[in-house]
Structures are given as C-alpha cells and as structure tokens.
Amino acid sequence: MFKEFKAFIARGNVLDLAVAVIIGAAFGKIVSSLTDDIIMPVIGKITGGLDFSSHFLILGKVPAELAGSSDYAALKKAGVAVFGYGAFITAAVNFVILAFIIFLLVRSVHKLMDKPQEPAAEAPPEPADIALLREIRDELKKRPTV
Template sequence: MFKEFKAFISRGNVLDLAVAVIIGAAFSKIVSSLTDDLLMPLIGKIFGGLDFSSYFIALGPIPAALAGSTDYAALKKAGVPLFGYGAFITAAVNFMIVAFIIFLLVRAVNRVMPKPEEAAAAEPADVTLLREIRDELKKKNAA
C-alpha cells in the first residue's frame, strides 16, 4: 500500500496540483490586498469617500455597546446578523481581477501551445509511411 501511495504522490499531476494550490493561495492574498488596500480606497475616493466595507444593513438587534457602530467586522464578531453588500462588492471585484488574470494566462498558454492539427501535421515520416503501407494493404485485401 505504501508503494502505491508513493507512486500516486510521485505522479506529475498531483505535484502540479499541490504547487498550483499553494501558488493560488498566495496569489489570492495578493489580489485581496490589491483590492482592499489599493483599488477599493481609490474607487471610494473617486465616488466621494465611500468605504465599501462599512456598507451593510443590520438584520437583527445591535448590542448596546456597539450602538451606532459602522464597524462591520466588530458587529459581525458580536453575532449581529448583517446583510454585508459592501463586503460582497469587494469580493466581486476580487473575483473579477482573478478571473481576468486567469483569462490572460490561459490565452497566453493557448497561443504558445500547438494546435491539435499542427501536432498531427508534425508527424514523423516513418509513421506516415507506415500509415500509407497499412492503407495499401487494406485496399489489396478488400479487392
């Protein structure tokens, strides 16, 4: 069983997936920082000082200690049910950034990778010759 597990882990796909997950987690933190620390404050400044993180609707009673608070994180930590549309807008912007970057990566890889018909056209001469011989033998046997 250990040999099978070792063979499974040694496969390229598993290692590639592990690397992709680790890089993806790090990339996610970079995109979150880009959105939270750079883009959203800039968008807020452009639209008159909006702070999207403080946009929410309280759906339940707010504790007396936090009455009048606009601190989304503190209210959420206190267990107040919130409709946090500002946090959703931030998450949607994060998603759009990640989706656009992945689109650019896939587009670049597709340009570099050969198309299937190009790969078939680059077939070795001996394989082409063997195919021709096979086809000729089929014709003779059919006749």
C-alpha cells in the same frame, strides 16, 4: 495500502496540483490586497468617499457596548446578524479581477506555446483498377525478354 498511497502522491499530476494550490492561494492574497488596498479606495474616491467594505444592514440585536457602531468587523465578531453587501461587492470585484488576470495569463501561455503540427493528410486509397495495372506492370518487368 502505504505503497499505493506513496505511488499516488509520487505522481506528477498530484505534485503539480499541490504546487498550483499553494501558488493560487498566494496569488489570491495578492489580488485581495490589490482590490482592498488599491482599486476599491480609488472607486471610493471616484464615487465621493464611498467605502464598500463598511456598507451593511444590521438584521439582529446589537449588544449595548456596540450600540451605534459602524464597524462591520466588530459587529460580525460580536455575533450580530449583518447583511454585508459591501463585503460582497468587494468579493465580487476580487473575483472579476482574478478571473481577468487568469484569462490574460492563459491567453499569453497559449500564444507562447508552439501550435501542434497537424498530421499530414493520408493519401486516399488507390482505386482498384490502378492497383491492378501496377501489378501487371510489375509482373511484366519481371519476365525475361526474348
């Protein structure tokens, strides 16, 4: 069983996948930072100071020490049931940005890669009468001349 596992792990595809997951996680953090620290504040400024991450509805009972609090993270950490539509909007924007960047990346790679040469079209099979005429010609060439 250990040998099978070792053969499985040693495959190129598994190693490539592991590298892709690690790079993808790091890339996801970069996109999250781009969204949270750059894009959403600009959108908030354009919309008059609207900060999507702090928009939520309280659905459950709030503990006395957090009464009147507008800190989404603190309420969520305290176990209060909150409907965090602002966090969802931020996550949706993250997804759209990530999907667009991946689209641009894949498109660029496809443009850089050489397009595979299409195989030459095979010649259509020779008609039977032409093949017969060739055989007759070849046989006549083989005969000694008198």
